[in-house]
Amino acid sequence: MLEIRDLHVKFHGRDREAVAGASLSIGEGEIVGLVGESGSGKTVTAMAVAGLLPRKQCAYSGEILLDGKELLHAERKELRKIQGREIGVVFQEPMSALNPLMKIGPQVEEVLRVHTDLGREERRRLAVEAMAAAELAEPEAVYEKYPHQLSGGMLQRAMIAAAVIARPKLLLLDEPTTALDVTVQAQILELLKKLNREFGISMLFISHDLNVVRRLCGCVAVMQRGLLVEEGPSDEVFRHPKHPYTRRLVAAIPTRKRKEAGP
Numbered sequence: 001m002l003e004i005r006d007l008h009v010k011f012h013g014r015d016r017e018a019v020a021g022a023s024l025s026i027g028e029g030e031i032v033g034l035v036g037e038s039g040s041g042k043t044v045t046a047m048a049v050a051g052l053l054p055r056k057q058c059a060y061s062g063e064i065l066l067d068g069k070e071l072l073h074a075e076r077k078e079l080r081k082i083q084g085r086e087i088g089v090v091f092q093e094p095m096s097a098l099n100p101l102m103k104i105g106p107q108v109e110e111v112l113r114v115h116t117d118l119g120r121e122e123r124r125r126l127a128v129e130a131m132a133a134a135e136l137a138e139p140e141a142v143y144e145k146y147p148h149q150l151s152g153g154m155l156q157r158a159m160i161a162a163a164v165i166a167r168p169k170l171l172l173l174d175e176p177t178t179a180l181d182v183t184v185q186a187q188i189l190e191l192l193k194k195l196n197r198e199f200g201i202s203m204l205f206i207s208h209d210l211n212v213v214r215r216l217c218g219c220v221a222v223m224q225r226g227l228l229v230e231e232g233p234s235d236e237v238f239r240h241p242k243h244p245y246t247r248r249l250v251a252a253i254p255t256r257k258r259k260e261a262g263p
């Protein structure tokens with residue numbers, strides 16, 4: 001479904017490539033985790049897939065194919081047809097991604113305004129339906145609220161509703177649970193599992209939290225300094241990591257014994 005082939009991205013003025021020859025595939029209905037430390041190239045990889053690379057600020061090469069359609073070198077006009085409709089994106093900080101001056105409802109239904117000829121009432125109905133699917137309580141009331149009136153968890157659910165309202169083929173999630181407390185984080189992960197199960201949406205889940213990735217993702221890819229150093233089924237990678245960097249990441253996962261031992 002998604003094929004990333006030998007992706008290279010180097011920002012002007014930087015000595016090192018942000019992404020150095022990454023290749024990765026995601027099948028239909030698959031959830032793949034992309035893990036690594038900050039600066040490892042995870043977000044740049046997702047930006048390339050989403051068509052959000054600042055092209056004038058970097059050199060790039062390789063291929064990104066979505067159901068055979070090449071995205072990395074596609075014209076902006078062609079990318080706009082795909083963004084939102086076939087690829088949805090959920091960012092780490094929903095408060096900064098949402099317009100504080102617009103009500104939640106119109107922002108959730110924005111993809112429908114861009115990609116369909118649906119009337120206002122039908123867009124509203126589908127937005128409320130999407131918010132209900134994202135398990136937002138009282139979605140009719142939330143439709144009329146502004147971002148500052150919602151909690152962090154509610155905002156992230158609204159972002160997920162906006163990303164899935166058009167039933168995209170692929171959902172890119174860039175650290176979507178990092179700013180949330182543990183309870184809300186667990187709820188969001190269960191929501192993503194439900195959306196994957198019910199709608200068959202493939203997902204690329206970016207995180208530095210290996211415990212979260214292990215709970216959600218069937219497969220995992222590990223990035224270090226722009227390189228994909230290891231990938232495979234999550235259980236296999238976590239139980240028997242092959243690359244030294246992966247072994248260090250796995251060894252650093254907090255466990256109950258380590259927590260009890262304390263500093």
